Amino acid sequence: MGQQLQRLEGGMTPLPKRQSLHSPEEEDEDSWTEPSETVDGNDSLSNGTDSSQPRVRGSFPLSTEASESSGEDEDTFSFETEAIETRASNKRKTISSPKGTQKKRRKKARPPSSPLWLSSPAKSRRNAHAATPLIIGSERRWKTEDEPDQEPKLFPFEPARTPGPQLDTSKNYTVLELFQLFFSNDVVDTLCSNTNKNAKRRHEQGFKPVSVEEMYNYLSIVIYMGLLNVHTVSDYWVPNRLYGIPFCRTVMTMTRFRAITYSLHMSDPAEDEENDKKKGTAGYDRLMRIKPLKDQILAACRAFYHPFQNLSIDERMVRSKARHSLKQYIKSKPYRYGFKLYVLADSRNGYTCDFNVFMSKNPSVSGKGESYDAVMDLLNIPHLGTGYHIYVDNYFTSATLFRDLYKNKLGACGTIRENRVGLAGVQENSMPPRAKRGTIRWLRDGELLFTKWMDARPVIMCTTIHKAFAKEQVQRRKRLEDGTWTTEPVPAPAPIKSYNKYMGGVDLSDSLIKCYSVAQKTMKWYKTFFYHFVDVAVVNSWLMHKDMAVTKNTKPMAQKQFREKLCSQLADIALKGDVQEERGEEQKEQPSEQRVERQGEKHGEKQDEKQGEEEEEVEVGLLCCPVPTKDPITVALCNKASEGRRQCHLCKHKTIWQCESCKVALCIIPDRNCFRIWHVKKDNDEQDSS
Template identity: 25%
Template sequence: MPGINVGMIEELPAGSPLEVPLHPPKRRRYVPEAAVPSTSGIWSSTPTDDAGVVMNSDVAEGSVAGGNLIQEQSVAHTCDDPPSPSVFVECSTSITPRARGMYGPHRRLQDNEIEDFLNYGSEEEEDGADNEVMIPRTLQMFFEPEEDTNEEAEAAGRIDVEQLSTLVPGVANGPSSLYDFTWRSYPTEPISPAERREKFVGDSGPTIERTTDPYEIFTRIWDHSIMGHIVTQTNLYAQEYASHLLDTGLMGPHSRITRWKDVTLDELYVYFAIVLAMGVLVKSKMEEYWCRDGNIFSTPHFAAYMPLFRFQLINRCLHFNDNRLLMPDLLPKEAKLFKIKPIVTHLNSAFSKLFNLYQNVALDESLTQWKGWLNIKQYIPNKKSAVGIKTYEVCDSRTGYLWRFEVHTGAESPSTENDRIIVGSIPNLVLRLLDGLEHSGRTIWMDNYYNSPSLARVLKTLGLDCVGTLRTNRQFVPNEIVALKQGNMRVGQVCGCTSGDVDLMVWRDQNKVAMISTYHGVAVSDGKPTIVKDYNICMGGVDRKDQMLSTYPVERKRTMVWYKKFFKRLLNVSVLNAYIISKCFDESVDHRDFRTDLIKAILQKHSQPLQSVSVAPLLSLAGPKLSPEVIAHFPTWLPTLPNGFGRQKRQCAVCKKRTYQFCKQCNVALCFDPERDCCYIQYHS
């Protein structure tokens, strides 16, 4: 294969990953020179302390000893001679069942493999590395000399190679356009990945002043402007809904909408707090949160801040956009997201303003579960919620902070916004999501759904690096790489090529793995290509966010309106982002404590507890005529009808009106209203 490097992974030059995992696994390895008798006469292959306990050290992944895992605390051998290399080989202390199924069953190493393993990296490096000519970062894509030419740029958007060649004499001319790829073998003395990587510039972390107050950070996202917009649209929709019921004759005398009163800003904050509390305290039905039966399942404080009927009424009329603005000439993409568009726009702006991403950025999909009918829902089998609303998200690989997102609305219509740079809906999607990160030196980690050689080159010209998996049938991938099949490659074989600024590599592990990078090249560390090790560390930003959100399922409650459930998902994400900002200032902040403190702060600042049926409120309502023995009495709802439609009614013992409520202790129907001197209070006085 001309222009393609082909060889075994053992033949690759040694390198080291550039990324460090947040929680590195504990590893150990066999070091022959350290295998000396300990004070207790027990041979150990790793350094030990005074108690003979093996200390930690770095090792390669995936090694085993005779097919059996060696525990970290049990590596000493009670024998007079050190263990043989065939028995005592560096191993992993923990391999999950999933990992065993992914990488295949472990086996005893062969003699030649043991020899290669023990002697790997022992050869001295050749001299002459100091004489290597380092190319400026702006010209890194042209690091391999070729024939010099002085052709001028032929069209707009092409690189001025004549000017580049005059800047650094002897440097080869690069591609004359974004789509001019000349694939060749990797150079014998490649530039270090750290030198080829774009230099990270700018700040990273929160952009606000140092604070750990959950309420202050949360209100930076949900400020009074967006909350006032929701209040206005909710009240407007409630009036429209009531008018619609009156015009169609569907409003009954006991319809819940007849008790509507305009929601206020404080009441909307209280509604948010109750929704967030439902994510911390998970129950199977909404009505159970207002249970005041006095048993172990009772949660009376929900009713203390908002009655159930009021919460259901706000939930029913919650709205985010004026229906009168829904014009028939809107694009399909705009029409599908019309109901939730103001919230999406506001959060994208707030998230990006409050936090500067670190150097590693992950771009991936996320899924909000939705099982109902929806023409934009997607099926992603490898997600926990296999069916739902898909969003393309840009997250920080280190913290999981959601920086920008875009909702999938089906196939995109042709757009000319970025076509002058690169053609294709997926590359243009990536460029929209990364807008504002240009020339910052960040590295974008993506999977094979997004990656392509042309996109990698565009990102490189914009001052961004690109790393990830690759589909070998992408345009501009050389035919030699496309023709590679898994069955035609041996385990451990590596094939690759470079165009100077874009590197391609295919590695045969248990499966064929194709990778693309703008700075890695081909190098191996601990039996794996360094690009694979770095990818496994940095690609999980979106998954890390989803994992932290799954503990507090705010959007779990069912609803028949998809955009309301998606809104609760966005509310949940905003709390997580606020927590990440707080954790940047104080590492000791706990996620659950942050949420509970936020809920308490919102209720304290925007609500006064309503009069409830607990002992103190009853005494304050009825005065001295109500004795403490009434604590055993509490109002509740009459059971539903046998056919499931409606609820039973009985005549009130005081006002003689028919009511749904009764005192369970007295078994007497009584009207109850915590806002006035109701029949329930009069009866028990």
């Protein structure tokens, strides 16, 4: 026994078969040893080993000399958290026992405040990139709502243009004029040209080239189909008792509508063939068939409206089941199959400011990920200006993105995922166990602020435009013991309320489009985009109408009423001066909102000089009876319903009937007998004049 004590006092460790040399009480007192005070660098353990030498975990020693060093190694690695902190501060752990007794190894439980990523040195070495601290130094800790946060530096809002519609506020824009900002005569002319080329390429027999006037009429029916849904397209033209929808029959025949739909094309077919030959190469453009109309709609969205300060970026699904490589499947979306778009919208009203089509096989240009490139591509800073606040969800949020936006004088806010690379500090278990609703923890890293908030589940936010806690509260429902429900105020971080208020810009735009969507079933993927572009143009033009009405202190129209007027004016587009010049007709402009009521009400509209000239040319001896505008003998059987159509003198719809005596084109259909109304008004005017 004396020899063993001498060996321990001399710095030697016992043999593997250890025996207790003191009482159990002494074992408990000496089972854990505290780190010794820092001494000079020449100090060492009692066995004479150098404290600066690294220790490597090895096998159990076979000799007494080997057991001395390996025993220390095992003791060193048995304290996981303390060993890492000791190496970081250049401290050594010494065996301090007054009797030189052995130290019994025990596994020490990790304290609750210990980070999860410090579980073991081996695990820490494997996940070195995840263990990188977010903030280096003593300030790297999560704080509570009671600790004050510094006010972030906000950039002044300096837009490149005055936010709102970029139109003449002194002018009264009609519904048609607002829509023509997106589908102008040049845009429709390009659409007609490519459609005619596509019909010629298909060798369609008897296809009459589409004119600008006829394409506007086609768009009126397409928008009308979004207002009134039936089972099949042919039901719009069925004249039976169950349907009897006269609008489409008065604008265009079903055969003509189907012919235009079948040949509809947005790009030049010759350019498409050249592009198809480049498949598999870098020069192949996968969006070639929608590029002309897409670029024109995007240019109009950017030119005629400037967004306000708060913007949102999110994904949008354009529903489609066409076979194409761009089609995506997203389980969480209302429409699981379709084409994914990245959309930039104004959070104030849902105006679609910009959008990009998701390219699944497109590599990241910046090398920072597809989500990073998507946000940067949508934000044209010279066009927008600085001081904007961008709201995104956890798919886009990253520390790299927010720092780069901050460098460009743009603020950002959004939810964030804990597994983002470089966010080791966010992964710490900062929430206390069983935290109640409303518990807040926050961590600041320069311009970045990370907040954790306990709602029904933990919510993690990242922002560069908010303080951690500004004494904000939200209302949450709570179930009482008697089974009833009540609401109670719950503390919430400042980013939470702003995120809930401004993140829904794209969702608002989607809901406005979905209300009266013009989308139809089609096997051609590019026609799906055509219908979506029409929806975007109608919704954006209606939003501008609302802003213009507020500026003039007038009551704006609802979207349904706006679309109804747009359908009527598009059907009467031939009366507008721009289209008349293209057709070479010399007719004076008439109001496009003239309609004849079913009860045969009198119209108080003044007739122009041309009508007076037609009245003077009445042939004597002829009766006022309806006759076809063109001799049916000279017309082919398949064209009798449309050949020789003229504009009705009252309602301005197309008709093949005219008065034999007055030579005036007038409608004769069940719900609109313009022939009778015009002659009754003519007789009353003659009696009044006499």
